Amino acid sequence: MAEEIKKEAPANFKPDSYRVTIDNITIEVPPGTTILNAARQIGGDVTPPAMCYYSKLQGSGGKCRTCLVEVAAGSNADPRPMPKLVASCRTNVMDGMVVKNITSEKVLEARAAVVEFLLINHPLDCPICDQAGECHLQDLGYDHGKEGTRYEFRRRTFEKEDIGPYIQLHMTRCILCYRCTYVADQLTDRRVHGILDRGDQAEISTYISKAIDNDFSGNMIDVCPVGALTDRTFRFKNRVWFTRPIDAHRDCDKCCGKVTLWNRGDEVLRVTVRKDPWGEVQSYDGKPGWICNTCRFDKKHINDWVIEGPTRINRHSVISQGHYLGFKKPQETISEVMGGRHPKLMMDIHSISDVNIVDISQLPGPATSNTFEKDLNGVNIGMGTNTGEKD
Amino acid sequence: MGSKLLLDKVHIENIRSYDVYRREGGYRSVEKAIRSMNPVAVMEEVKKSGLRGRGGAGFPTGMKWSFLAKPEGVPRYLVCNADESEPGTFKDRYLMEFIPHLLIEGLIVSSYAIGSNRTYIYIRGEFKWIIDILEQAITEAKNNGWLGKNILGSGFDCEIYVHSGAGAYICGEETALLESLEGKRGNPRIKPPFPAVRGLWDCPTVVNNVETIAAVVPIINDGGDNYAKIGTGKSTGTKLISSCGNIKKPGVYEIEMSISVEEFIYSDEYCGGIANGRRLKACIPGGSSVPILPANLLLKTAKGDSRMMTYESLADGGFQSGSMMGSGGFIVLDEDQCVVRHTYTLARFYRHESCGQCSPCREGTGWMEKILLNIENGKGKMSDIDLLWDIQRKIEGNTICPLGDAAAWPVAAAIRHFRDEFEWHITNPDDAQRRNYGLANYAEPLKVVAV
Ligand SMILES: Cc1cc2nc3c(=O)[nH]c(=O)nc-3n(C[C@H](O)[C@H](O)[C@H](O)COP(=O)(O)O)c2cc1C
Ligand code: SF4
Ligand code: SF4
Ligand code: FES
Numbered sequence: 093m094a095e096e097i098k099k100e101a102p103a104n105f106k107p108d109s110y111r112v113t114i115d116n117i118t119i120e121v122p123p124g125t126t127i128l129n130a131a132r133q134i135g136g137d138v139t140p141p142a143m144c145y146y147s148k149l150q151g152s153g154g155k156c157r158t159c160l161v162e163v164a165a166g167s168n169a170d171p172r173p174m175p176k177l178v179a180s181c182r183t184n185v186m187d188g189m190v191v192k193n194i195t196s197e198k199v200l201e202a203r204a205a206v207v208e209f210l211l212i213n214h215p216l217d218c219p220i221c222d223q224a225g226e227c228h229l230q231d232l233g234y235d236h237g238k239e240g241t242r243y244e245f246r247r248r249t250f251e252k253e254d255i256g257p258y259i260q261l262h263m264t265r266c267i268l269c270y271r272c273t274y275v276a277d278q279l280t281d282r283r284v285h286g287i288l289d290r291g292d293q294a295e296i297s298t299y300i301s302k303a304i305d306n307d308f309s310g311n312m313i314d315v316c317p318v319g320a321l322t323d324r325t326f327r328f329k330n331r332v333w334f335t336r337p338i339d340a341h342r343d344c345d346k347c348c349g350k351v352t353l354w355n356r357g358d359e360v361l362r363v364t365v366r367k368d369p370w371g372e373v374q375s376y377d378g379k380p381g382w383i384c385n386t387c388r389f390d391k392k393h394i395n396d397w398v399i400e401g402p403t404r405i406n407r408h409s410v411i412s413q414g415h416y417l418g419f420k421k422p423q424e425t426i427s428e429v430m431g432g433r434h435p436k437l438m439m440d441i442h443s444i445s446d447v448n449i450v451d452i453s454q455l456p457g458p459a460t461s462n463t464f465e466k467d468l469n470g471v472n473i474g475m476g477t478n479t480g481e482k483d
Numbered sequence: 484m485g486s487k488l489l490l491d492k493v494h495i496e497n498i499r500s501y502d503v504y505r506r507e508g509g510y511r512s513v514e515k516a517i518r519s520m521n522p523v524a525v526m527e528e529v530k531k532s533g534l535r536g537r538g539g540a541g542f543p544t545g546m547k548w549s550f551l552a553k554p555e556g557v558p559r560y561l562v563c564n565a566d567e568s569e570p571g572t573f574k575d576r577y578l579m580e581f582i583p584h585l586l587i588e589g590l591i592v593s594s595y596a597i598g599s600n601r602t603y604i605y606i607r608g609e610f611k612w613i614i615d616i617l618e619q620a621i622t623e624a625k626n627n628g629w630l631g632k633n634i635l636g637s638g639f640d641c642e643i644y645v646h647s648g649a650g651a652y653i654c655g656e657e658t659a660l661l662e663s664l665e666g667k668r669g670n671p672r673i674k675p676p677f678p679a680v681r682g683l684w685d686c687p688t689v690v691n692n693v694e695t696i697a698a699v700v701p702i703i704n705d706g707g708d709n710y711a712k713i714g715t716g717k718s719t720g721t722k723l724i725s726s727c728g729n730i731k732k733p734g735v736y737e738i739e740m741s742i743s744v745e746e747f748i749y750s751d752e753y754c755g756g757i758a759n760g761r762r763l764k765a766c767i768p769g770g771s772s773v774p775i776l777p778a779n780l781l782l783k784t785a786k787g788d789s790r791m792m793t794y795e796s797l798a799d800g801g802f803q804s805g806s807m808m809g810s811g812g813f814i815v816l817d818e819d820q821c822v823v824r825h826t827y828t829l830a831r832f833y834r835h836e837s838c839g840q841c842s843p844c845r846e847g848t849g850w851m852e853k854i855l856l857n858i859e860n861g862k863g864k865m866s867d868i869d870l871l872w873d874i875q876r877k878i879e880g881n882t883i884c885p886l887g888d889a890a891a892w893p894v895a896a897a898i899r900h901f902r903d904e905f906e907w908h909i910t911n912p913d914d915a916q917r918r919n920y921g922l923a924n925y926a927e928p929l930k931v932v933a934v
Contacts, residue, residue: 153673154673154841154883155840155841155842155883156841156842157841157842157843157881157882158842160881176880176881177880177881179673179883182673201877202877202881205843205877205881206842206843206881208877209842209843209845209846209847209850209877210842210846212846212850213846213849242870243850245850245853267842268839268840268842268845270840286668287668287839289839290651290653290836290837290838290839291834291835291836291837291838291839291845291848291849292834292837292839292845292846292848292849293839294838294839294845
């Protein structure tokens with residue numbers, strides 16, 4: 093305790109930037125930067141995953157423990173290592189600090205453990221979850237988890253609950269990151285939901301299911317890292333990777349009006365905030381671009397919007413498999429990796445999957461079985477015959 | 484008989500009332516501090532006494548006070564932690580119930596030292612009748628000029644407020660306590676910042692246990708040096724031990740920290756030995772959160788020295804072969820007790836009391852409870868023991884507050900020292916439903932010196 097308090101109190105001399113080394117990469121950041129934000133400036137694998145921290149929500153972070161890192165040296169002034177792993181989202185860098193993230197066995201082990209803890213009571217209902225494809229828990233499990241489960245008990249379940257006309261709460265999927273409560277505190281004029289109960293019985297609830305109707309409540313859906321809060325107007329309409337994200341804007345007197353439309357053809361299925369590379373809402377001039385419920389839920393016609401162009405989606409995201417933006421298939425890669433040889437046993441996915449013969453993102457409406465119709469020679473004739481008005 | 488500093492007058496009839504308490508020398512320390520000492524001198528006296536926090540962590544109190552940030556124009560607060568909810572610990576309750584003015588007196592002196600004009604007692608909600616006792620004591624103290632404006636003409640103002648908790652163990656953790664006191668959900672805060680810098684309503688705050696505050700009274704009355712003469716090494720003064728379990732005389736004892744564990748359990752002055760002619764099997768020496776020790780390691784350290792009732796000696800050997808003083812809840816198990824069942828009970832407690840903020844504690848405590856229940860019910864597998872070990876290891880140290888550690892340690896220690904009993908439960912599921920494993924070899928002298 094003694095040391096930490098000493099560190100808190102600023103020494104007389106305070107440089108205007110601190111040098112911090114994360115996984116052997118050194119950068120300079122302003123004092124007051126957290127380890128996580130310093131790592132985000134470096135980017136790539138060096139950045140710890142963050143499930144509860146949200147830079148635009150004050151007070152968030154520290155809870156999920158996925159961002160734990162090892163501090164191998166506290167600072168130039170006090171180079172001792174920190175005894176425990178620390179939450180990088182809530183720990184500020186010090187000058188000369190040395191941090192280990194993926195270079196630390198301890199961190200990787202603890203992180204895998206956190207993933208396991210987050211998943212033991214998770215329903216794993218991705219096949220029917222609207223969040224699938226843009227779910228941070230899926231990404232986390234894929235990147236940092238172990239396969240299989242050691243949990244042999246009944247999973248915790250809760251009843252689904254509609255909170256207001258626009259939002260559905262699937263408490264069973266919630267990871268209790270508290271982000272949505274911060275949104276309610278910081279964006280809406282009055283918070284009417286919160287965490288009830290404690291421990292593994294803790295749940296999000298509105299006060300006696302009092303509906304949340306508030307101009308900015310829809311942003312809770314966007315900050316929710318999992319499928320616990322979903323858009324009722326989009327429910328089961330489509331898988332996100334079949335929709336086409338488009339940046340658009342409109343003049344709005346309540347919010348910035350800058351959004352991403354998730355379309356099938358010209359049909360607007362869903363409207364969300366625009367996200368930055370960390371999955372957070374994008375900022376404009378330092379202000380987070382939260383959107384109001386009118387833009388999100390009521391403006392579902394393409395003519396409501398001024399289209400700016402396709403949204404850039406990370407190539408690694410499943411959503412980008414609709415790849416219509418300057419995507420080059422890495423055709424040479426396989427033979428390159430194989431030293432010029434072509435693998436014999438490679439399956440031609442197109443010969444066995446009907447889905448892959450159709451570029452679904454080009455369809456004007458939802459795909460139907462007609463879309464995949466073939467003639468006697470196996471050539472697809474369904475493509476383009478679907479106008480979205482059939483059936 | 485050891486000297487008593489806190490409970491020496493507790494047997495006097497009506498000591499609970501102001502008149503008797505005052506007649507017996509009460510509030511002398513307030514007079515002395517406010518009339519003849521400045522706040523820094525009071526703090527120095529507490530530093531000299533070597534007093535360590537009695538709430539569990541044992542952090543030196545004088546040092547804690549001196550860390551308090553003192554920015555201009557910002558109030559400072561003293562908060563007394565009376566949330567006592569640790570299983571096996573009931574000393575604060577005893578003190579507040581029978582000699583409430585001692586706490587009030589200590590609070591006034593400590594508030595003076597710290598510069599707190601508004602001091603809070605955060606009390607466990609279940610102690611309803613004690614709230615009334617304390618409020619009565621506060622009113623009496625106020626009517627007699629010990630509280631309020633301009634105490635003893637010194638210009639120092641102080642008010643004490645009692646705030647009741649609502650039944651959560653986690654609100655005993657100091658930052659959860661502050662959240663709760665502010666009227667919020669009792670979730671522990673992420674540290675740093677520590678309360679000494681940003682505590683109650685973001686102001687510098689000291690949180691101290693009831694017994695810690697009460698000990699300030701004899702320290703000011705008799706001087707820090709005299710207090711430090713009692714006890715051994717860095718364990719100075721007297722300590723209240725609440726002992727329970729299979730002993731002849733359960734209760735709250737004030738001991739000098741210089742007696743041995745053996746004396747404490749077996750002498751007639753204290754616990755009076757194991758009840759019903761049974762033999763000692765194990766003991767949790769410092770409240771449910773600290774590691775359990777088998778009899779052989781309890782009475783003697785791994786080095787073969789006799790174990791003393793001090794912070795250092797109880798912790799001797801680290802977690803390999805030692806435990807902790809903790810909050811002084813001394814739980815004794817005789818040979819008829821089942822360590823598996825006992826561990827399950829604790830796991831259930833921590834699962835129920837986790838606030839649920841951080842994933843390892845929220846999910847891990849429930850998982851451990853379920854596995855332990857299986858083993859207890861004869862449905863366990865050998866691999867469950869290793870799984871339990873792995874889960875507790877992954878909770879420990881990775882959480883926001885020490886409740887995660889407190890949930891992990893009892894499980895770890897039970898497996899470390901009583902693994903054969905766990906295995907017996909798994910290999911003899913039917914037997915384990917009907918009888919207990921018994922004393923086994925836990926009381927035999929150590930064959931090899933544990934490392
Ligand atoms: C889960 C948990 C529960 C606690 N409960 C109590 C309690 O009931 N009473 C108490 O005095 N300290 C309790 N503590 C310790 C406090 O956080 C804090 O360290 C103590 O009040 C400081 O006072 P001291 O320095 O006088 O010991 C608890 C800690 C934890 C982690
Ligand atoms: S509902 Fe979503 S945003 Fe809210 S706490 Fe749960 S996971 Fe986090
Ligand atoms: S360790 Fe447990 S009790 Fe403490 S903050 Fe985390 S979840 Fe809450
Ligand atoms: S992102 Fe840091 S603890 Fe959750």
